[in-house]
Amino acid sequence: MKPLSEKRILLTGGGGMVGRNLLNAATGLNIDHPSSKELDLTEAATVADYIRDTKPDLVIHAAGKVGGIQANMADPVAFLDQNLAIGRNLIMGAFNAGVPEFLNLGSTCIYPRAAENPLREEMVLTGELEPTNEGYAIAKIAALRLCQYIRRQRADLQYKTLIPCNLYGPHDNFHPQKSHLLPAIIRKVHDAKLSGETKVEIWGDGTARREFMYAGDLADAILRAAHDMEPLPDLMNTGIGHDHSINDYYQTVADVLGWEGEFTHDLSKPVGMKQKLCATDKADAWGWQASTSLADGIGKTYNFFLENHVS
DSSP states (O other): OOOGGGOEEEEEOTTSHHHHHHHHHOTTOEEEOOOTTTOOTTOHHHHHHHHHHHOOSEEEEOOOOOOOHHHHHHOHHHHHHHHHHHHHHHHHHHHHTTOSEEEEEOOGGGSOTTOOSSBOGGGTTSSOOOGGGHHHHHHHHHHHHHHHHHHHHOTTSEEEEEEEOEEEOTTOOOOTTTOOHHHHHHHHHHHHHHHTOOEEEEETTSOOEEOEEEHHHHHHHHHHHHHOOTTSOSEEEESOSOOEEHHHHHHHHHHHHTOOOEEEEETTSOOOOSOOOBOOHHHHHHTOOOOOOHHHHHHHHHHHHHHHHOO
16 A cells, blocks of 8 residues: 555545544645535535546545434434435445545444443444434444445455544534534633623533544544554544543533633433443554543634634
């Protein structure tokens, strides 16, 4: 295989949080990252022609139709159909064109809703999925299975999948109603600090636990894999290996932002699953660990927020 510096790489999802953090970390590499307007990933023939014409050595697949619980429940057809088409078109387009390496990014939603924590790679398809995002999860499972089947038939091809835990970082979405947990907390505490509010409300009792990794750490894992795909397991969780309570996340954000108010709890609000933690045995054996502490990651993310979302 070619050295990473000589590889031509096709990155999908280059405009998203994962893609942007990867591009920021991948200085000097030859990466094509067409936008959705430049390359419609739902069109099989278009994708096949693009891959055949550009001849990438490696495809990094980070694109997809994404959204929160409400969006998934409102339009499950699109979340299944579009993501299924995107994954299939890219993987088969690369396979048919003889692309030797393909790095597919999955999601922890592929794990059964009742699976015991920590979540291990062998638990895929061992139980019922979470109904609220089942369509998205089915599409992600199909993509990772397709990569595994290709490996069974062609062991010389490096078609593999990373399963990131929850992510946060620069280029995240900080919209008060549409953002995920950590950017939402950053926005709420920032607004409280700015307006002089002394209280911030937390949904539920705050004891539910979540695992969040700084997006720059995922970029580091992707680049390490891209450097030498062969030792990478066919399917591998990519997380920090421990979690924090919702209360912990609020307090750490308050500490980093310098807000000294108090938190209240609305026990009537939904809190979701009590825990969602990934096992990191395979990543440990591969020799990789996330390096950014929670406080440092929140600090970097808050600086990005101040520079890009506060006038």
